[in-house]
Amino acid sequence: MCFSATASFSAGIILSTIGVASIKKAETKSQLAFASIPLIFAVQQITEGFLWLALSNPDFATMQWPATYLFLFFAQVVWPFWVPYSILKIEKNARKRKVKRGLMALGAAVSLYLGYCLIAFPVEASISGMHITYEQAYPAALSLIVGLLYIIATIVPPFFSSVRKMWLLGTAILISYIITSVFYTDYIVSVWCFFASIISIAVYVIILEMKKSSDNVLITKIEISNLTISK
Numbered sequence: 001m002c003f004s005a006t007a008s009f010s011a012g013i014i015l016s017t018i019g020v021a022s023i024k025k026a027e028t029k030s031q032l033a034f035a036s037i038p039l040i041f042a043v044q045q046i047t048e049g050f051l052w053l054a055l056s057n058p059d060f061a062t063m064q065w066p067a068t069y070l071f072l073f074f075a076q077v078v079w080p081f082w083v084p085y086s087i088l089k090i091e092k093n094a095r096k097r098k099v100k101r102g103l104m105a106l107g108a109a110v111s112l113y114l115g116y117c118l119i120a121f122p123v124e125a126s127i128s129g130m131h132i133t134y135e136q137a138y139p140a141a142l143s144l145i146v147g148l149l150y151i152i153a154t155i156v157p158p159f160f161s162s163v164r165k166m167w168l169l170g171t172a173i174l175i176s177y178i179i180t181s182v183f184y185t186d187y188i189v190s191v192w193c194f195f196a197s198i199i200s201i202a203v204y205v206i207i208l209e210m211k212k213s214s215d216n217v218l219i220t221k222i223e224i225s226n227l228t229i230s231k
Contacts, residue, residue, distance in 0.1 A: 004130075005056070008049030011197060015042035018200045025207045033086035038200035040082070044074040045196065048132065055127050068125040069118065072134065076114040080107040080150050083173075084157040090210070093162040100157055113146060114138075116124050128186035151177060165209045168202040 019039025026035040047070045054064035084107045088100040117138040124135040155177070158170030176195030 005049045005052035008045050008052055012042045012046035012049060015039070015045060015196060015200050018042075018197075018204050022200075022207050025204070025211055027211055031207065031210065033082070033089050034203065036191045037082070037086065037203045038196075040074065040078065041196035041200055044071060047071045047074070051125060051132060052127075055125065055132070059084040062123065068123060068134070071125075072118055072123060072136075073115075074149075076118065077111045080114070080153045083107065083154045087157045087161055087163075087166070090163055091161060096160055096162055099160050101155055103157050103160075106149060110146060110149050110153055113142075114150075141231045163206065163210060165206050167197065168205060172199045172202045 007163070015038050019036060019042055022038055023032065024033040026032050049058070050063050051067035051071060053060040054062070054067055068224055082106065084100055084104040088097060088104050089098055091097050117136070121137045121139075123137070125132055127133075128136070137142050155170055158166045158168075158173070161167075176199065180195070
């Protein structure tokens with residue numbers, strides 16, 4: 001996250017709260033992967049908080065390497081797979097599940113490639129103004145296509161979901177990409193995660209909507225049962 005270690009740690013605490021609340025509201029095991037998105041974002045933001053400390057204070061210099069790689073692991077390896085996977089887990093429409101399996105496979109391919117690059121090529125983090133910039137010596141020839149596939153894997157799944165209000169998540173991710181790409185081109189990896197709070201709120205709203213729908217179905221079943229008994 002941009003700005004400072006304090007901002008990153010604060011965001012981590014807020015996201016942890018949203019994450020715990022989302023998980024508590026989840027009613028089935030299939031919802032847990034989706035509900036845990038804010039908590040994963042929280043760990044990612046806290047990681048970058050430690051990176052801020054490492055880059056700005058020599059006493060914490062030993063944390064720079066693990067914090068850099070752990071943050072990039074979440075940003076580039078976890079999300080391309082986790083977003084389509086978690087949405088697939090809660091999808092009940094058979095046709096849409098087929099689409100999401102394809103998107104999950106695409107995301108897995110992106111995650112594997114970026115994971116390989118993270119291991120095989122040097123990366124470096126540094127403070128530039130009020131942001132952290134990540135220098136990555138990944139193959140330039142594939143950067144554009146991989147970036148496009150990353151976007152497809154993380155933005156498209158919410159718009160192909162039968163879950164009510166899932167479009168909120170897709171819209172939040174899309175807007176965050178646009179703003180980051182236009183105004184923070186040199187800090188995309190770090191600044192995009194600033195919008196994790198908005199994305200996480202969308203996750204919580206969707207979990208509440210699923211719980212509400214489940215409760216309504218249960219009430220309807222009870223009413224039908226009572227009518228049957230009364231007859």
